[in-house]
Amino acid sequence: MQYIKHFNSYRGLIAGIDTKIPLINGAYTTAINFDNAATTPPFLAVLEEIMNFSPWYASIHRGAGYKSQCSSTLYEEARSIIGNFVGADPNKQEVIFLKNTTEAINKLSNRLVNLYPDAVILSTCMEHHSNDLPWRNKYTVDYINIDKEGKLSLRDLEEKLQHYQGRVKLVAVTGASNVTGYMNPVHKIAAMAHGYGAEILVDGAQLVPHASVDMLSPKNPGHIDYLVFSSHKMYAPFGTGVLIGPKKVFQQGAPDCPGGGTVEFVTHDYVKWLSPPLKEEAGTPNVMGVVATMAAIKVLKEIGMNHIEAYERQLTDYTLTHLERIPNIQLFNYHQDNHPKVSIIPFNIEGMSHDMVASILSHEAGIAVRNGCFCAQPYVQRLLKVPKEEVQRIMEDDTLPHLGVVRISYGLYNTYQEVDALLRILREIAENRSYYKEKYNKILDFG
Known part of the structure; x- marks a missing residue:
């Protein structure tokens, strides 16, 4: 627990950390956010930097004005700063700015079509949609x-790479699951993919x-060819x-x-594209976002x-240890196997719907979690067996309740005191399920 005192001090880096919100009984409490896998709150330093x-904010690249030149310089410098953060090679890799991870993957899927016609793409059973x-x-x-535990099968990856005999051009894999938090050995997967002539997207x-x-x-066999991520989660x-x-991929062909x-240069008959990125x-880039x-x-x-990583792992292990002692809690990632995880914990309370549990946590304790399938429905279906x-049947009948679990996800600013508050209310709910089901069926019309 060596990081506890140190990391509690970082709460002061976060905007809105002491925001008061109403509970169902009319009282107010300090909001607790355990929904960081969806979106993190902003650093105060980020807001200050924006201000x-x-x-000096102005349209970039095509303006002769001083502010435009300043904005353009900063925007281009950002590529090396952000690339350096994840070990990108500025001489061989492009850093391209988009709206989010989803748009980034869509762009890549569009840009690779002409390079790899009739290609096989290997995704996984644990991916975000x-x-x-x-x-x-x-x-x-x-x-x-x-x-059976929801971890990726490297044996199955090897078998599929062999089966397709060189037709696999890309292995598209999550670095860490947004449902279970399981981290995949991306460099090992990359080396396997490269051995069969495929690239890897993380x-x-x-x-x-x-x-x-x-x-x-x-030059390293385990290198990552493509990496995508979103700022709103950091x-x-x-x-x-x-x-x-890779630069060479985006140098070819027209943009999507x-x-x-x-x-x-453009005429009605001819287009000369700019170089990537x-x-x-x-359009006008999102300079503020950069x-x-x-x-x-x-x-x-x-x-x-x-x-x-060390602090969030301690926080996660602490939570799992205590959740295992609460009756009627069903966990969907395993505590004792030491498989690397980011700070995500999926669970359900037996006999209660995931949406009811999430609502009770919010209304009774001011605790924000996420519930449902987290845009990873096939994975959650498998986890729930x-x-x-x-x-x-559920897909065809809109009146049936949707499948799902409750997800706790931590950020660097969360504390053991907040976790203890969560554990107390979860024990209260789990030990008094009938009471809470009756209460919230009436209040929120849960079926």
């Missing part, structure tokens, strides 16, 4: 299996904010996503989103990603 930059759906309408997609949306990430040199709002990949800012960033991202990265580097026939 400091605002007087954003690393599954964009591949479906353009490629043959297959899914790397998971074991969805870093849940990994980059919580652990050190190094894409490694392209304490920087304003809507910026990042796509990092042509328009202003993507061209060097500019031709991949159509400034926010840089400011957040500065804070994260000052704290140290290894320290963040729901037969395909039942999934089909």
Whole structure:
């Protein structure tokens, strides 16, 4: 527990940390946010940097004015700062700014079509929809299996790479699951993929904010070819996503989103595209979002990603140890196996719906969690061991309750005192299920 005292001091870095919210009984309490896997609150330093930059904000790249030149310089400097944070090679990899991870994966799926016609893309059974759906309408997609505990099967990956005999061009895998928090051995997966002539995309949306990430040199067999992540999950709002990949890929062909800012010369009969990354960033770029991202990265580097990972892991282990002692709690990731995880804990209370439990936590204790399938429905269906026939029935009948679990997800600013508050209310709910079900069926019309 060596990081406890040290990390409690970092609560002061977060905007809105002492916000008071109403409870169902009319009292007010300090909000507790355990929904960081969806979106983190902003660093105060990020908001301050935005305010400091605002007087200099202007349209970039095509303006001769002094403010435009300042904004353009900062925007381009951001690429090296952000790339350095994850070990990208500035000589061989482009850093492209987009709205979020979802847009980044969609862009990549569009840009690879001409390079890899008739390709097989290997996604996995634990992916967010954003690393599954964009591949479906353009490629043959297959899914790397998971074991009974929800972890990725490297044996199945090897078998599929062998089966397709060189047709697999990309393995698209999450760095850390947004449902279970399980971290995948991305460098080992990369080496396996490269051994069969495939590349690797790592969805870093849940990994980059919580652990050190190094894409490694392209000369290393375990290097990451493509990395995507979102700033809003790393304490920087304003809507910026990042796509990092080989320069040679984006030098070829037309951008998937042509328009202003993507061209060097145009007639009605001819288009000369700008060089990447500019031709991949159509329209007026989100300079404010990029400034926010840089400011957040500065804070994260000052704290140290290894320290963040260690503290959040301790917080997660502490929670799991105590959750296991509460009756009627069903956990969906395993505590004793020492498999690397980011700070995510999925659970249910037996005999209660996930949406009811989440609502009770909010109304009774001011604790924000997420519930449902977290845009990873096939994975949650597997974790819940729901037969395909039942999934089909739920899909066809809108009156049936939707499948799901409750998700706790921590940030670097969360404390043991907040966790203890969660554990107290969960024990209260789990030991008095009938009372709370009756109460909330009446209040919120749960069926």
